[in-house]
Structure formats: C-alpha cells, structure tokens
Amino acid sequence: xxxxxxxxxxxxxxxxxxxxxxxxxxxFLREIMGLTGTKEGCGYGECGACTVIIDNEAIxxxxxxxxxxxxxxxxxxxxxxxxxxxxxPIQKAFIEEGAVQCGFCTPGMIMSAxxxxxxxxxxxxxxxxxxxxxxxxxxTGYVKIIDAIKTMGGGR
Numbered sequence: 001x002x003x004x005x006x007x008x009x010x011x012x013x014x015x016x017x018x019x020x021x022x023x024x025x026x027x028f029l030r031e032i033m034g035l036t037g038t039k040e041g042c043g044y045g046e047c048g049a050c051t052v053i054i055d056n057e058a059i060x061x062x063x064x065x066x067x068x069x070x071x072x073x074x075x076x077x078x079x080x081x082x083x084x085x086x087x088x089p090i091q092k093a094f095i096e097e098g099a100v101q102c103g104f105c106t107p108g109m110i111m112s113a114x115x116x117x118x119x120x121x122x123x124x125x126x127x128x129x130x131x132x133x134x135x136x137x138x139x140t141g142y143v144k145i146i147d148a149i150k151t152m153g154g155g156r
Contacts, residue, residue: 008069011079019066026050026061029076037077037107041136048135051108052076058115060134077107080114090114090152097148101139109135113149122153
C-alpha cells in the first residue's frame with residue numbers, strides 16, 4: 001500500500017500525517033483521528049451526513065480522497081466549538097429552534113449551513129434550501145432546520 005505524508009490544517013491545527021492513498025477523508029477523520037461527528041450515511045455522496053468544510057466549501061468527506069487535502073483547511077463539526085467549549089451560534093440555533101431530532105444528519109446539515117452563511121450573511125429561504133439540498137433528513141421535514149438557519153440572519 002502506498003503511504004504519503006500530507007500537510008494540511010484540521011480544525012485550525014496544523015497537521016502532518018502519513019496516509020494511505022486509498023483512504024477517504026471520512027475514513028481518516030473517523031477512524032484515524034477519532035472525529036466521529038462526521039457521519040457515514042450512504043458512502044456515495046448522496047445523503048450529506050459526512051459534510052465538512054474544505055477551504056470554505058461544503059464537501060462530502062465520503063467521496064473526498066485524503067490525498068486531496070494537501071495544503072487545505074478542513075473544518076469538521078468538532079472544529080466549530082470554541083476553545084472554552086462553547087457551541088457555535090449555528091449549533092445553538094439548531095438546538096433553540098428544535099432542528100435536531102435523531103441527530104444523525106445534524107452535523108452535516110450544520111456544516112452546509114455554516115458554509116452558506118460564511119459566504120452569504122443574509123440568504124433567502126430559497127438559497128437556504130439550495131444550500132442544504134444535498135443533506136437528507138428522515139425526521140424533521142426540514143422546516144425547523146430552515147427556521148434555525150433563518151435565525152442566523154437569512155431568509156426573512
């Protein structure tokens with residue numbers, strides 16, 4: 001198996017890691033780094049449970065080759081929590097608006113929402129729906145999820 005050293009930032013921390021060429025970013029995050037907030041749902045990029053942010057863009061980690069993170073900035077759901085353990089405002093909004101039921105889709109949904117809000121501070125409801133279109137939820141019907149994102153400034 002081919003191993004290679006890669007360098008990148010993970011949740012703000014500089015990383016130098018030996019990785020195997022066949023690994024996905026999802027495998028690396030969950031199995032090597034123990035960051036289990038990024039979920040594996042379908043494994044085919046269809047459900048969005050594995051969404052992380054790479055260089056300010058929401059990406060499906062299950063499809064992303066680990067070798068491609070070289071020199072990039074990767075943020076997972078764990079990277080949103082402040083140093084003192086305080087939740088990110090979008091995480092708080094999901095809790096306050098009741099946008100979490102079983103919670104399986106929540107990390108990916110939050111990461112897609114964050115990527116949208118980082119790019120567009122005041123998205124319309126249509127832009128919110130478009131941003132989370134790749135994230136499937138089997139519990140909520142999306143209304144409370146959209147409401148949570150709206151409270152962050154958008155969709156009014």
